[in-house]
Amino acid sequence: MELAGITGYLISFLTFTGIYAVLVLGLNSQWGFTGQFNIGIAGFFAVGAYTSAILTTPGSPAYLGGFGMPFVAGLAGAVLASVIVGLAIGLITARLRTDYLAIATIGIAEMIRLFIKNEDWLTNGVRGIAGIARPLAGTPLDTPLGYLLIVAVFVVLAYFLVERAYVSPWGRVLRAIRENEPATAAAGKSIARFRLQAFVLGSALMGLGGGLYAHFFGFLSPEAFKPLYGTFIIWVMLIAGGSGNNRGALLGALIVWGVWTGTELATGLLPSHYATQGAALRVLLIGVLLQVILLTRPQGLLPEKPPKLIAKRPH
Amino acid sequence: MNEILQLLVYGLVLGSVLAMGAIGVSMIFGILRFAHFAHGDFMTLGAYLGLAFIAAFGLGAWWALPAAMLGMAIVAVGIDQLIYRRLRRTQPVILLISSFGMALILRSLVQLIWGSDNQTYVSGIQFPWRLDWLGGLRLKPDHAWIVLISAGLIVAVHLFLSRTRLGKAMRAMSDNMDLARISGIPAERVIMMTWIIGGALAAAAGVFLGIDTRLHPMMGWTTLLPVFAAAILGGIGRPYGAIVGGMVIGLSMEMSTLLISASYKPAVAFAIMVLMLIVRPQGIFKGTL
Numbered sequence: 099m100e101l102a103g104i105t106g107y108l109i110s111f112l113t114f115t116g117i118y119a120v121l122v123l124g125l126n127s128q129w130g131f132t133g134q135f136n137i138g139i140a141g142f143f144a145v146g147a148y149t150s151a152i153l154t155t156p157g158s159p160a161y162l163g164g165f166g167m168p169f170v171a172g173l174a175g176a177v178l179a180s181v182i183v184g185l186a187i188g189l190i191t192a193r194l195r196t197d198y199l200a201i202a203t204i205g206i207a208e209m210i211r212l213f214i215k216n217e218d219w220l221t222n223g224v225r226g227i228a229g230i231a232r233p234l235a236g237t238p239l240d241t242p243l244g245y246l247l248i249v250a251v252f253v254v255l256a257y258f259l260v261e262r263a264y265v266s267p268w269g270r271v272l273r274a275i276r277e278n279e280p281a282t283a284a285a286g287k288s289i290a291r292f293r294l295q296a297f298v299l300g301s302a303l304m305g306l307g308g309g310l311y312a313h314f315f316g317f318l319s320p321e322a323f324k325p326l327y328g329t330f331i332i333w334v335m336l337i338a339g340g341s342g343n344n345r346g347a348l349l350g351a352l353i354v355w356g357v358w359t360g361t362e363l364a365t366g367l368l369p370s371h372y373a374t375q376g377a378a379l380r381v382l383l384i385g386v387l388l389q390v391i392l393l394t395r396p397q398g399l400l401p402e403k404p405p406k407l408i409a410k411r412p413h
Numbered sequence: 414m415n416e417i418l419q420l421l422v423y424g425l426v427l428g429s430v431l432a433m434g435a436i437g438v439s440m441i442f443g444i445l446r447f448a449h450f451a452h453g454d455f456m457t458l459g460a461y462l463g464l465a466f467i468a469a470f471g472l473g474a475w476w477a478l479p480a481a482m483l484g485m486a487i488v489a490v491g492i493d494q495l496i497y498r499r500l501r502r503t504q505p506v507i508l509l510i511s512s513f514g515m516a517l518i519l520r521s522l523v524q525l526i527w528g529s530d531n532q533t534y535v536s537g538i539q540f541p542w543r544l545d546w547l548g549g550l551r552l553k554p555d556h557a558w559i560v561l562i563s564a565g566l567i568v569a570v571h572l573f574l575s576r577t578r579l580g581k582a583m584r585a586m587s588d589n590m591d592l593a594r595i596s597g598i599p600a601e602r603v604i605m606m607t608w609i610i611g612g613a614l615a616a617a618a619g620v621f622l623g624i625d626t627r628l629h630p631m632m633g634w635t636t637l638l639p640v641f642a643a644a645i646l647g648g649i650g651r652p653y654g655a656i657v658g659g660m661v662i663g664l665s666m667e668m669s670t671l672l673i674s675a676s677y678k679p680a681v682a683f684a685i686m687v688l689m690l691i692v693r694p695q696g697i698f699k700g701t702l
Contacts, residue, residue, distance in 0.1 A: 133506070135506060135509065137450075137513060190687060190690055190691055191690065193694075194690065194694055196506055197442075197447065197448040197506075197509065197649075198645075198690060198694065200448055200450075200509060201448060201638075201641045201645065201686070202686075202687065202690065204450075204637075204638065205638050205641075205642075205683040205686060205687070206683075208638055208679060208683070209679075209680050209683055212676065212677065212679065212680060215676075216674065216676050216677070325634075326517065330513065330514075330517060333510065333513070334514075337510065374524065374528070374529050375524070375525055375528075377524075378520075378521040378522075378524035378525045378529075379521065379525060381517050381518075381520070381521040382517075382518055382521040382522065382525065384517070385514045385515070385517040385518035385521065386518060388510070388511070388514040389496055389511060389514055389515070389518070392500060392507060392510065392511050392514075393496070393499055393500070396503065396507065
């Protein structure tokens with residue numbers, strides 16, 4: 099591969115990493131901070147991606163859309179739509195044990211995928227939506243590098259948002275809920291309300307990630323939102339990086355996406371009639387990687403730091 | 414009328430499959446306090462183990478059932494000993510994450526070994542019995558066997574839980590873990606038995622699905638959501654509730670095709686589950702959640 103090819107590959111790799119980083123940060127505010135188990139990330143991801151695609155594409159008789167709105171409006175719509183879905187799920191499950199949330203979220207993710215697949219009038223079904231506009235079209239920055247910069251801006255924004263949330267009194271309540279729910283309730287905090295807020299914040303970021311994905315890839319189909327790519331790999335990223343630690347979340351996104359694309363290169367060397375086996379082998383490796391992390395280093399590469407003790411006392 | 418009767422039969426068949434899965438999910442939840450997300454893929458692997466067995470010895474389709482149940486019981490205990498046992502000291506939710514990973518590991522193993530195409534236990538069409546006394550209802554012998562065998566397995570589970578020492582110990586652990594432990598119940602043996610029963614019943618569900626339709630690496634995963642819905646409906650942690658839940662979900666899913674598109678069958682299970690979570694989250698038979 100000549101130099102241009104390598105640079106192009108690297109830019110695409112980093113763009114994907116950035117999009118996943120936004121999703122992992124969203125999951126961190128749900129699982130890492132609050133201990134809420136969302137395994138329907140793919141659903142929020144899909145809602146965000148499709149909302150943005152429908153809002154920004156030019157008209158088409160095949161599916162709803164043709165609003166031709168600008169990129170920023172598409173992303174705002176993506177965030178709004180996932181917030182609405184997140185509110186609905188959160189309201190149902192906020193009072194319940196975390197296992198219920200797990201089952202409800204995987205259910206909603208599968209329902210959303212089923213809906214996207216079957217409702218042609220809205221999403222063009224399995225044929226998918228093509229020709230999603232690139233945000234910088236018509237400017238000299240309309241290159242992969244330009245889009246990487248946009249993604250980077252959003253990663254930085256998302257990082258500062260969740261980092262600020264983490265250290266704020268609000269974030270402290272979330273961690274208190276995670277560590278000891280009855281004690282937090284006894285301190286007069288409304289567990290259900292804080293949980294709902296954290297869940298919606300995470301959903302919003304997942305919707306944003308979906309919107310960024312749609313405009314990067316330019317084409318959407320229901321296949322992209324299977325539990326594997328949409329949910330599982332994001333969980334492995336967060337757990338490998340260190341749940342509860344936002345820098346860990348970013349590192350996890352980079353490393354796991356690196357491993358994932360690395361194995362793609364490796365299995366690409368296999369003869370073509372082993373292609374499906376190669377894909378299964380990669381999933382197997384990621385699954386084993388997760389088990390190894392859980393067994394040997396469950397706190398992740400960058401564990402969450404315990405809060406500083408307040409030692410200074412007025413004399 | 415005839416159509417409704419026909420759907421009733423399909424509903425009972427699907428309900429039997431779901432009940433087999435949901436009993437295991439419910440028991441595992443009762444004992445180990447986590448939602449076992451690899452249960453769908455236990456079904457898949459069980460079905461394929463049965464396929465491997467009958468292919469190796471050139472036997473008829475129903476021989477897959479005992480082989481799959483035995484094989485999956487061993488695999489389930491093995492997975493527990495290798496992975497889950499080491500994670501039990503942490504929070505149950507870590508087990509949940511691990512089981513989600515296990516689901517993908519098992520599914521990709523099935524894909525690696527048997528490929529991703531549809532497979533069947535026997536090729537060819539089975540001719541249904543035509544029951545003239547029931548308005549010309551068509552009943553496939555396989556369907557009758559599925560319902561009868563699951564009824565037999567349910568009776569066996571019931572006898573185990575109510576008549577044997579280990580079964581009673583299991584119920585005690587599910588009701589009150591601490592109290593059970595201080596009264597000297599052998600926890601590790603009960604946990605092992607839970608995996609044996611859970612794995613064997615999941616394999617039975619998988620073989621039933623395979624005999625009814627076909628084998629596919631995604632077959633268990635797509636059944637997992639209705640299985641969970643059945644377990645929640647019956648009150649998670651309550652094996653008897655899981656049987657009722659399975660039947661209700663199975664019948665509702667099949668009956669719904671009278672009104673809406675068949676591709677939304679899983680959505681029916683999901684809708685019932687969400688309704689239940691809002692109205693009565695502890696399930697029909699007050700579960701342990």
